[in-house]
Amino acid sequence: MDFVPVNEPLLDGNEKKYLCECIDTGWISSEGPFVKEFERRMSQTVQRRYGISVTNGTAALELAVRALEIGEGDEVIMPAFTIISCASAVTRVGAVPALVDSDINTWNMKIDEIERRITSKTKAIMVVHIYGLPVEMEPVIQLAKKYDLKIIEDAAQMHGQTYNGKPCGSFGDISVFSFYPNKHVTTGEGGMVVTDNEELAERCRSLRNLCFRNDIRYVHDELSGNYRFTNLQAAVGLAQLERLDEFVKRKRKMGKYYTEALKGVDGLKLPMEKTEYADNIYWVYGIVLEPYISVTNREMCKKLAEAGIGSRTFFWCMHEQPVYAKKGYFQGENYVNAERLARKGFYIPSGLALTEKQMERVVIQIKRIMNELCHSAKADRV
């Protein structure tokens, strides 16, 4: 039987039509008309004044950090449990991530532990909405006000998600999105910075394009890279964005299906269906193995692969990254919940092209594997 991939995007809307338009008109570079249109629609969707498209979500984070003039010796608070892009955007400019443990239920950073990480060097809080539920923003906004800190919001996984009815991506001084194929609006590769601040928007535009000076071309006061987004990417993005509501419904339906089917399976902790401020959007359907299950997420993913099911382990914590240990960061730091998620969490096929038949197969295999694992867990305890 065919392998069930962990992610397959859905590209059967206007993607082909708009791409043909690019080719027919010859507009394929970053100068094409779809780029501005995509920036306009995307920023409108998340209620922001400015959208600056870039090559990918990682670049968007780097631009956000640089636009806010975070640099040598500054500190940025962020979750220990996240993707490396968050930490690397900060360490690349010589600033230091101050890590916060995760809430074991929402998997997002523990809000009540942020304040004790604030020092005289803290410049910003990087909020990352992880896997499906948004971070509780209100207390974060209050803290940022109280201590005069910036908020960088990583909404890479949150297209169409809201916090108390307001779109994710509307909360940061700068917020960022990714359009990688596993995000539910994709452009192949791609990202965007959104903001309401005109000066920050202008800085991001400059950083995106080699910091060309506006008055005299080829004269530079500052260095950057080329992070430009192409008309071809924007063509796909526009077609995707047209279907955002449908995609969000589809994600939620998939999440409900898995939860119904896997409820009551011993050894699994399923994702929270909702909080006071949001319904889970199930960017991916994540599962955490209970502590009494002796296998790790890596072993679990291997078993699933042998059964023809694609899956991925959760993120690996920032304070356990070999690259940062080598550089002397995070010495002796521990974050128990984040570490548990990194060792016991995994996600199962959740792409938009996933069929109900495929989901049935995923469920059958998980139940079979968990049945075996629970029997051996019981045998161990006897």
Ligand SMILES: *Cc1c(COP(=O)(O)O)cnc(C)c1O
């Ligand atoms: C995907 C992702 C990124 C990075 O985006 P790329 O486009 O892959 O560079 C950053 N943050 C989070 C939370 C992500 O999920």
